[in-house]
Amino acid sequence: TQLLEQSPQFLSIQEGENLTVYCNSSSVFSSLQWYRQEPGEGPVLLVTVVTGGEVKKLKRLTFQFGDARKDSSLHITAAQPGDTGLYLCAGGFEGGSQGNLIFGKGTKLSVKP
Amino acid sequence: DVKVTQSSRYLVKRTGEKVFLECVQDMDHENMFWYRQDPGLGLRLIYFSYDVKMKEKGDIPEGYSVSREKKERFSLILESASTNQTSMYLCASSLIGAQGLYEQYFGPGTRLTVT
Numbered sequence: 226t227q228l229l230e231q232s233p234q235f236l237s238i239q240e241g242e243n244l245t246v247y248c249n250s251s252s253v254f255s256s257l258q259w260y261r262q263e264p265g266e267g268p269v270l271l272v273t274v275v276t277g278g279e280v281k282k283l284k285r286l287t288f289q290f291g292d293a294r295k296d297s298s299l300h301i302t303a304a305q306p307g308d309t310g311l312y313l314c315a316g317g318f319e320g321g322s323q324g325n326l327i328f329g330k331g332t333k334l335s336v337k338p
Numbered sequence: 339d340v341k342v343t344q345s346s347r348y349l350v351k352r353t354g355e356k357v358f359l360e361c362v363q364d365m366d367h368e369n370m371f372w373y374r375q376d377p378g379l380g381l382r383l384i385y386f387s388y389d390v391k392m393k394e395k396g397d398i399p400e401g402y403s404v405s406r407e408k409k410e411r412f413s414l415i416l417e418s419a420s421t422n423q424t425s426m427y428l429c430a431s432s433l434i435g436a437q438g439l440y441e442q443y444f445g446p447g448t449r450l451t452v453t
Contacts, residue, residue, distance in 0.1 A: 268381075273441055
């Protein structure tokens with residue numbers, strides 16, 4: 226059974242601080258997605274990484290895929306209240322069942338002004 | 339932009355009622371999914387479909403059924419709603435990607451309360 230562990234589960238920080246969220250597994254993924262979900266809304270896709278060691282940047286957000294494609298991190302620089310939300314990672318497997326993703330349980334981020 | 343819409347944002351039903359949740363996507367995606375999301379349990383897959391009239395059970399199909407008569411529409415049915423089905427229900431769609439590249443696009447969710 227493939228599992229994705231996210232840490233930390235909760236994070237409460239002040240505006241302007243930096244933070245890193247982790248997504249780890251013992252399984253190898255062919256791709257990994259990061260989503261952000263605001264309260265009462267559906268998850269919104271932020272980024273997909275597919276190559277081991279790949280780094281992608283989205284404004285103040287930096288996403289990295291581990292060299293072995295078993296883990297990923299999301300780093301936010303100078304967090305703002307608008308970054309508040311639930312961050313989910315999800316992994317896809319080549320040959321996996323028709324596009325199913327394995328989701329982590331998420332990191333709930335609160336950025337206080 | 340991919341757009342996935344769900345028929346209701348909020349729904350309140352009574353125990354024993356039959357409940358229909360509708361989902362429509364406008365991007366000609368082959369795959370469609372139904373999840374429920376509960377605090378501490380994350381997203382759990384109920385059913386998915388990879389083609390019209392095709393369906394596969396996910397991790398928690400008990401008490402639910404689905405229907406996919408048209409490619410763009412995927413319906414979730416609660417045959418006899420129970421209080422433990424109170425949850426946030428999320429629909430998603432995706433292409434059949436190559437090399438495990440499966441990006442799912444979600445609807446806004448339906449918050450269902452069963453009393």
